[in-house]
Amino acid sequence: MFGFILRRLAVAIPTLLLLIIFSFLLMHAAPGGPFTQERALPPQVLANLEAKYGLDDPLWRKIVDYVWGIVRHFDFGPSFVYPDRTVNQIIAAGFPITLTYGLLSFILAVVVGVTLGAAAAIRQNTWLDYLAVGVSIGAQVLPNFVMAPILVLVFTLILGWLPGGGWSFQNPDYWIMPVIALGTSYMASIARITRSSMLEVLSSNHIRTAKAKGLPARKIIMRHALKPALLPVISYLGPAFVSMITGSVVIDMYFSTGGIGKSFVDSALNRDYAVMMGVTILVGALTILFSLVVDILYAWIDPKIRY
């Protein structure tokens, strides 16, 4: 197991480095520098400024410095647009919010999706099954940026039950719509995957044996069917997690929740490359870390995988 984790890390770290270098090169290729303004600075002043921030160093030196700053101090450098804020401060302000509703949404999608999918498979061809299949087909075409306006239309404009935007850590009313808007399509996918793999497991030999020896239905499902049926779900969690992080950008924009997605889009519109890179790298690191966790989980659950 330890060797397996080490081997996966040996791939994960170069991937992350590659991402950092790639986005750095992109930023470097962008026209204009942080001190390019309408009123040109005197060349001497510009040269001094560039020397102070290390902008006159050769390219390889800049990359090494940047990577070293991240590795050693977790420092993404200063923002190019807001002089008094560093990238770290901007990310630290938004990240807890994103993490809160993202995590809740993820849990909701997994719990509801697996329950719905498993229930649909157990009661195949009943109204419950049709409902689950109907919901999961419908939710395919309702991604977060479609769900969000529909939810606001119904719950804020028509019913007036929930606030249409904003964020408060104290008041869960603000959490409901972001969590639902972000999670619905993943919930549907998880339900569909669980249903089809559960159906396959339920018709397999070991379940027939369990039934033949008279085990109660509850026990068959909980102990013998659910675990193998969850394998495809687990391998779906990796990509789902990544696109949920991406989806949080829409949530932040639409509900004004103030998470890192907002900083990302703002920096994209302001050409604040430092913040964009910081967020991209943070998301990349989270992605790689999460797929590592999923792989380990998978290897742990699936007895067929030998490391």
Place this chain on the structure above:
Amino acid sequence: MTMIEHNKIEGMAARMAAEEVKGRSPWADARKRFFKNKAAMVALFVLLLVIAFAAFGNLFATWTYDSIDFSVMGSAATQGAPSIANGHYFGTDDLGRDLFARTIQGTRISLMVGIVGASVAVIVGTLYGATSGYIGGRTDAIMMRTVDILLSIPYMFVLILLLVIFGRSLSMLFLGIGLISWLEMSRIVRGQTLTLKNREFIEAARATGVPTWKIIIRHIVPNLLGVVAVYATLLVPLMILTESFISFLGLGVQEPLTSWGALISEGSGTMRYGTIWQLAFPLGFFVVTLFAFFFIGDGLRDALDPRDR
């Protein structure tokens, strides 16, 4: 946004490769099954309607997508509602631009993005996957490792980074979407190539001295078409979703051009002022088209997958 069940497609790939051709051509069989599938036929019909709308809708439009109706401008909520009388069949937006013409424009761009993305996936992904799978060994390991690494990058962020740094333009959008769309396709194609490459006809080709690239183009690729067709159909809506996502954030196509994502974004921003038609029409087209593509993809898969015969 993985709405495609990869294990299903891979399983189908394996079954299709294992299938021996007997008597009737498998394509004729598949066509027959596809035409019998009611959901897929309805979806195909709806999709043709949407395409016809994008292609010929302008003949009925009295306004162009970027002209402003000054009698409506600024008071869209009261005077911009859909009406036959003033030629705004779908109403107008806040600037007084005709939503009918703008929806046609948006439909064109969204469909184009979907088709370009899927085409890149078909060409690059098929060749890459077939080459990797057929050559095998160290080359295969390196090529597939590269795909793994590229897949673990949060592409949406990188795509936005690309768009911002090199300027927002349609060609950049196509390039960025094309860069990512072929990755999954190459994996699926490689999987099927692996099962194909030990079959007798490939062995025969190799024994008679056909060069490697010719075997790949002439003998491997034609046998991959079923899987590729199914996956490409399911890829088109994913590409449309990607573009809509970016345009929803205001980082995609630029005004006065528009796309479904941009129209939905605008509509969802202004619906608080009572202009619900701004959201309803683009959203309707978006949802209907996506549904159509998914049903056609499912129908194709059922038709080409010999398992349920």
